[in-house]
Amino acid sequence: MNQRQTIRCRYCGQLNQVEPRPEGIPICGRCRLELSDAPHKKFRSLDPHVYVHPLDSQALAALKAIPGIDPILKKFLSLTYERYFRVVFMASCVKVSERQYPHLHAKLEIAAKTLGIETPDLFISVSDPFEGGLGFNAFSSGLEKPFIVVNSLLVERLTDEELLSIIAHEAGHVHSQHMLYRAAAIILVLLTRYALMASPITAGISTLLSMTVQAALLNWYHKSELSADRAALLVVQDPRPVQTALMKMAGGTLASSINYEAFIAQARAFDESYDEHVLDKVWTLLAAAQSAHPFPVWRVSEILKWVERGDYQRVLDQVS
Numbered sequence: 001m002n003q004r005q006t007i008r009c010r011y012c013g014q015l016n017q018v019e020p021r022p023e024g025i026p027i028c029g030r031c032r033l034e035l036s037d038a039p040h041k042k043f044r045s046l047d048p049h050v051y052v053h054p055l056d057s058q059a060l061a062a063l064k065a066i067p068g069i070d071p072i073l074k075k076f077l078s079l080t081y082e083r084y085f086r087v088v089f090m091a092s093c094v095k096v097s098e099r100q101y102p103h104l105h106a107k108l109e110i111a112a113k114t115l116g117i118e119t120p121d122l123f124i125s126v127s128d129p130f131e132g133g134l135g136f137n138a139f140s141s142g143l144e145k146p147f148i149v150v151n152s153l154l155v156e157r158l159t160d161e162e163l164l165s166i167i168a169h170e171a172g173h174v175h176s177q178h179m180l181y182r183a184a185a186i187i188l189v190l191l192t193r194y195a196l197m198a199s200p201i202t203a204g205i206s207t208l209l210s211m212t213v214q215a216a217l218l219n220w221y222h223k224s225e226l227s228a229d230r231a232a233l234l235v236v237q238d239p240r241p242v243q244t245a246l247m248k249m250a251g252g253t254l255a256s257s258i259n260y261e262a263f264i265a266q267a268r269a270f271d272e273s274y275d276e277h278v279l280d281k282v283w284t285l286l287a288a289a290q291s292a293h294p295f296p297v298w299r300v301s302e303i304l305k306w307v308e309r310g311d312y313q314r315v316l317d318q319v320s
Helices: 052-063 069-078 083-090 102-116 152-157 162-177 179-193 211-236 241-254 259-274 280-290 296-308 311-318
Strands: 005-008 015-018 121-125 136-142 147-151
Touching: 052 211, 069 147, 069 179, 083 121, 083 147, 102 162, 102 211, 121 152, 136 162, 136 179, 147 152, 147 162, 152 162, 162 179, 162 211, 162 241, 179 211, 211 241, 211 311, 241 259, 241 296, 259 296, 280 296, 296 311
Parallel strands: 121 147
Antiparallel strands: 005 015, 136 147
8 A cells, every 4th residue: 555655845845755656746735846866945034135136226217217216206205095995805805824725825925935035915806906907916015014016817717827927927027126117007097997097186296206307217117027027937946827927917718728839939039030130129018118017028038038048047045
């Protein structure tokens, strides 16, 4: 008779009693991630500068070069935002805890512990505050206490490893200290897109931000996603779930039918065209400016380059 085996989860540390299962890989009873003997590195001190994407650094430098930018944004946010979103999410979403979506809470703790940050709040929402209707996305923000919001369709349609990637991506924004500029960018997107401009509270708020500030802020906002993708990879420590999560976000409800290898080939073809044709680069940037997130295929191509150049492995090997 095969005896049960005790395996400690490399991600969350839970001890699991598992039966030998020739038909599949055993799963941790706490975080629902695959059990294996492979190590999972937790960073004692991870400087975000070692993984931040160059485009993020360049855009942030341009933003910070604007005189008085931090006081302007703090004033902008003090008139709205922090309390508004906390009220909305506490009133309309499900807050994750050890008793509510415990497997997601375990993943949140894994991401926070791996990156070395305080565990943020996590909410599950059925709607998308940027696009309206049912959501298939996630975002993070908050100045006094950062929080993450994950749309429920992601929870229903992604694997557990892909969900860890999504949560780790948002935790990466916290670790990279994106919160001040990110919060301002989110409010700017909402004010621009919806009728909030007509309310007594928000009328005229956008006049605090010049067009120069708005353009620099939104440009950086998109580039910061590339750094958060790298943080997700440093948490998951496997490129495939990071890439397949983006693939499913691009393919939506057809996710069960799309092919990973074909999507990677698409990302390589996009990257080649983006590098070789100036007009493609211009159209990509112009089209992306209309979205709350940069294009998933572009993000996958950037992950591929970071891995294949050896930079990801160097960070994993050298940072303690």
